[in-house]
Amino acid sequence: MVKERIRAWMREHTEEAVQFLSALVQEASLSGQETGAQQRVADKLATLGLIVDMWEPGGEELIRHPYFCSPRQSFIGSPNVVGVWKGCGGGRSLILNGHIDIVPPGDTSRWTADPYSGRVENGRVYGRGTTDMKGGNVSLLLAIQCLKELDVQLKGDVIFQSVIEEESGGSGTLAAVLRGYTADAAIIPEPTGMKIFPKQQGSMWFRIHVYGRAAHGGTRYEGVSAIEKSVLVMEAVRSLEQKRNEVITDPLYAATPIPIPINIGKISGGDWPSSVPDVVVLEGRMGVAPEEELDMARQCLDDALMQIEDDWLRDNPPELEWFGAQWVPGSLDTEHELMNCLVDAYRNILEEEPVVEAAPWGTDGGLLAKVGETPAVVFGPGTTALAHYPDEHIEIARMMACAEVVALSVLQWCGVRGS
Amino acid sequence: MVKERIRAWMREHTEEAVQFLSALVQEASLSGQETGAQQRVADKLATLGLIVDMWEPGGEELIRHPYFCSPRQSFIGSPNVVGVWKGCGGGRSLILNGHIDIVPPGDTSRWTADPYSGRVENGRVYGRGTTDMKGGNVSLLLAIQCLKELDVQLKGDVIFQSVIEEESGGSGTLAAVLRGYTADAAIIPEPTGMKIFPKQQGSMWFRIHVYGRAAHGGTRYEGVSAIEKSVLVMEAVRSLEQKRNEVITDPLYAATPIPIPINIGKISGGDWPSSVPDVVVLEGRMGVAPEEELDMARQCLDDALMQIEDDWLRDNPPELEWFGAQWVPGSLDTEHELMNCLVDAYRNILEEEPVVEAAPWGTDGGLLAKVGETPAVVFGPGTTALAHYPDEHIEIARMMACAEVVALSVLQWCGVRGS
Structure with missing residues (x-):
């Protein structure tokens, strides 16, 4: 039985997988420093016999693309890596996509050890990127290696992608798509804690300038406080959030208190305790529903700001801009055949x-x-709560279980010759 | 008639007064850089025949004094200057107090010319400190010089004080008091726009840390926004302000919308658009009623913060600290004899x-x-609206009129020998 053969293979290769993950974590693949990690991935893919494509994204088609979103325009030193396992034909193709870029470690004094140690302890591998998402990437590579070494002949192609820039707006994946790497479906092992996410909230960052009129604090009534006006703006944002979430009835969001939140993450304004502040800057993140267009969401916020009932704000409207990263929402029908493959494989492996x-x-x-x-x-072994935090780590057992589920899903989705 | 003699003298000395003010403005007496300006003042006082005392404040008595409030503890290079005109006896003494320190010019590109030009144009002298308050100081010096040159023999002493650090909490005046310079009353020509202020609002700066709990913006409901909690804190501050002002019935405040405002001047919090912010810092200025003790006012704000009805804030109370400058409130009875002198002199000179x-x-x-x-x-020729702002200036005619009013008031308060 194939499940047992996969499980046995995984058990034998756990040690090797952990070593590979540790090595990958030790390559601190921060934005702009991805080459070391990507070279390891490319070498691994070559060893497995895949057709390896390693290139630095760039060019007008990418930079001018309407969905291009990145703080940089040059990716010299930041290669994408794709490995193709050609099927023998007649099957469905599958992309296995994981990002290699990691977020900065933050205050390293809050880490128990070096953020890039890749140390193994209590059945976990520690380090920045373990959960988000090098552990997931290793699950994908294990699935491929396992099927290869079990001499499986897939009908459909498997396209493994190790992309840059997911944390900054997705220009690595966009570049891979523009290079022609598409398929009938894809699995992305972001840290879902082994949950299956057929739908993903999109998000965009915004910045709002709220204006007031300066005055001395002792005669504050001669001015208009931009801080007080920013409270009205925040109330408008909160009521827009409520309005947008009331209409979401998708059962997949049944357990989520606020399916698509609007978060105000940053505020700053004023420069002197005894002056009335004349400008406040708010920065935040707007959630975008799985089926929603980014432009529609942008328009909602713009409208909400324009409709605030306040004479001062009507005459001195807040200024809204969109900046930084964005993530396009995604939505797969829960009845989609890939969902069936994944759910079946999960039940089969996890027995729940x-x-x-x-x-x-x-x-x-x-x-x-x-x-x-x-x-x-989206389905992966990591845990959201650990991503972007000190002492990020991944459970080795989960990484291996995810690899088993992915291997079984690949078999079912791509099809096996002669079966 | 003495009024006419004073007026004539002033008319003859306007040019000289303007030149002296310009020179004083050209000495940019920012905190720590007062020596040049103070030397000019000391020279002037010596020329007028006053007993000049120029010293750098310091010592334990000053630094440990309960009303000491300064960002620095050493005043090396920042001398106070006092000039004493001894009366012949039997009269009331009078302090004429003005500060020599100026606030920084801010963004100099918003100035039409060099902030320290001291240029004369359209009957005005321009430059940082003209209105706040070197113009007022020159009015005081003119009054003394005028009475000296008119050979007036005063009964009471006149004590002229050119003090440092008014803009940072008053340690210059505190040092003068501790050195023994006190009198039966005082006139301070801060920029009142020729209004007479027997009462002055005190003020103190505060800083409030408001805490939340961080979370990812996409699951913001897992965190507690310090920005949202800071709105509750600001509401509490606003309602405290209302409560404190409702009870103020002093007719001197009849024309003032909010006699003792509490101003939130600065806000900052959060460090990432898509994170729930875990701390917000508010900075502000609390007005203190003329008859109120600073400690009582501090307690009011502390109580208001502790009484916010919010479970999170009760368990995670905001932290209040008092920092930076403070100004002790002042209150002179409107029936005080100095008020009568000043009001009479004003009517006499301004004919209104x-x-x-x-x-x-x-x-x-x-x-x-x-x-x-x-x-x-407090009574002076400058204009509050121009103080601390670009293109600060003073009307020369007002500076001279103020000098006339002060000269006449000195005569009446201190008394004249033989009259």
């Missing part, structure tokens, strides 16, 4: 019912679907 | 009824009264 929900954050799946016409589902 | 109000800001008068038992009234 999987949790199927909507992701509270965006992934590169939105770009794969929207630009590459490759619908994606 | 003076406006008598309460100052919306603090001066060194609070310290003179509270520590030096020298009640003070």
Whole structure:
């Protein structure tokens, strides 16, 4: 029985997988420093016999693309890596997509050890990127290696992608799509904690300038406080959030208190305790529903700000801009055949019912679907709560279980010759 | 008639006064850089025949004094200057107090010319400190010079003080008081726009840390926004302000919408658009009523913060600290004899009824009264609206008129030998 053969293979290769993950974590693949990690991935893919394509994204088609979103325009020193395992034909193709870029470690004094140690302890591998998402990437590579070494002949192609820039707006995946790498579907092992997320919330960052009129604090009534006006703006944002979430009835969001939140993450204004502040800047993140267009969401916020009932704000309207990263939302029908494959494989391996929900954050799946016409589902071994935090780590057992589920899903989706 | 002789003298000395003010403005007496300006003042006082005392404040008595408030503890290079005109006896003494320190010019590109030009144009002298308050100081010096040159023999002493640090909490005036310079009353020519302010609002700066709990913006409901909690804190501050002002019935505040405002001047919090912010810092200025103790006012704000009805804030109370500058409030009875002198002199010189109000800001008068038992009234030629702003300037005619009013008031208060 194939499940048993996969499990046995995984058991034998756990040690090797852990070593590979540790090595990958030790390559601190921060934005702009991805070459070391990507070279390891490319070498691994070559060893497995895949056709390896390693290139630095760039060019007008990418930079001018309407979905291009990045703080940089040059990716010299930041290669994408793709490995293709050609099937023998007649099957469905599958993209296995994981990002290699990691977020900065933050205050390293809050880490128990070096953020890039890749140390192994209590059945976990520690380090920045373990959960988000090098552990997931290793699950994908294990699945491929396992099927290769079990001499499986797939009908459909498997396209493994190790992309840059997911944390900054997805230009790595966009570049891969534009290079022609699309498929019938995709799996992305972002840290879902082994939940299956057929839908993913998109998100965009915004900045609002709220204006007031300066005055001396002792005669504050001669001025208009931009801080007080920013409270009205925040109330408008809160009531827009409520309005947008009331209409979401998707059962995948049943357990989510606020399916698509609007978060105000940053505020700053004024420069002197005894002056009335004349400008406040708010920065935040707007959630975008799985089926929503980014432009529609932008318009909602713009409208909400323009409709605030306040004479001062009507005459001195807040200024809204969109900046920084964005994540395109994604939505796969829960009845999609890839969902069936994944859910079946999960039941088979984990011997329990999987949790199927909507992701509270965006992934590169939105770009794969929207630009590459490759619908994606997100399923991975990491834990959101650990991503971007000190002492990030991943459970080795989960990474291996995820690899088993992915291997079985690949078999079912791509099809096996002669079966 | 003495009024006419004073007026004639002033007319003859306008040119000289303007030149002296320009020179004083050209000495940019920012905190720590007062020596040049103070030397000019000391020279002037010596020329007028006053006993000149120029010293750098310091010592334990000053630094440990309960009303000491300064960002620095050493005043090396920052001398105070006092000039004493001894009366012949039998009269009341009078302090004429003005500060020599100026606030920074801010963004110099918003100035039409060099902030320290001291240029004369359209009957005005321009430059940082003209209105706040070197123009007022020159009015005081003119009054003394005029009475000296008219050979007036005063009964009471006149004590002219050119003090440092008014803009940073009054340690210059405090040092003068501790050195023994007190009197029966005082006049301070801060920029009142020729209004007479027997009462002055005190003020203190505060900083409030408001805490939340961080979370990812996509699951913001897992966190507690310090920005949202800071709105509750600001509401509490606003309602405290209302409560404190409702009880103020002093007719001097009849024309003031909010006699003792609490201003939130600065807000900052959060460090990432898509994170729930876990701390917000508010900075503000609390007005203190003329008869109120600083400690009582502090307690009011502390109580208001502790009484916010919110479970999170009860378990995670905001932290309140008092920092930076403070100004002790001051209050002179409107029936005080110095008020009568000043009002009479004003009517006599300006031939109209003076406006008598309460100052919306603090001066060194609070310290003179509270520590030096020298009640003070504030009356000066500058304009609050120009103080601390680009293109600060003073009307020369007002500076001269103020000098005339002060000269006449000195005559009446201190008394003249043989009259």
